[in-house]
Amino acid sequence: MREIGWQVRKIKGVLKASGISYMREKKFKGLVNDNKTALSMDFAFKINDKYCCIEFNGRHHYFPIGNFEISRKRFERFRYNGDCRKEWAKANKIPLLIIPFDAEDQIEEIVHDYVIDCWKDLSELPYIRRYVKNSYGLFF
Secondary structure: OOOOOHHHHHHHHHHHHOOOOEEEEEEEEEEEOOOOOEEEEEEEEEEOOEEEEEEEEOHHHOOOOOOOHHHHHHHHHHHHHHHHHHHHHHHOOOOEEEEEHHHHHHHHHHHHHHHHHHHOOHHHOOOEEEOOOOOEEEOO
16 A cells, blocks of 8 residues: 555545545456556545445656656556456446545545535436646546
8 A cells, every 4th residue: 555645634624524434445346447457546435336436546657757768657557457447337337436646735626525415315416527727526
């Protein structure tokens, strides 16, 4: 498990305050990339017997950090794995919240609103629910 940043601690705090029992770095059957490497979701929890997931994406998910070839390859791998997570969530009809690094100052609001949405009849929600600063939930 990777080091826990303040953003992850904040997400944990909102879920705990909402009475949500969650799992960190949850792996699911079939959640793999093309190399069959198992991927995990940052957070997974159940509401009404339905899994909901949250991913916090740091800067490295949006552009290479550094000017080296390895930085570019790392960025491409993170972006690709993120796409694999979205496709898996869609195929399994599991709501997925994506919080980008530039929305970290609004994590509490975003996670709170997402949890409220997860309690709703998911068929009544739009496919993409925009929250703030490029943060969005995917509801299938």
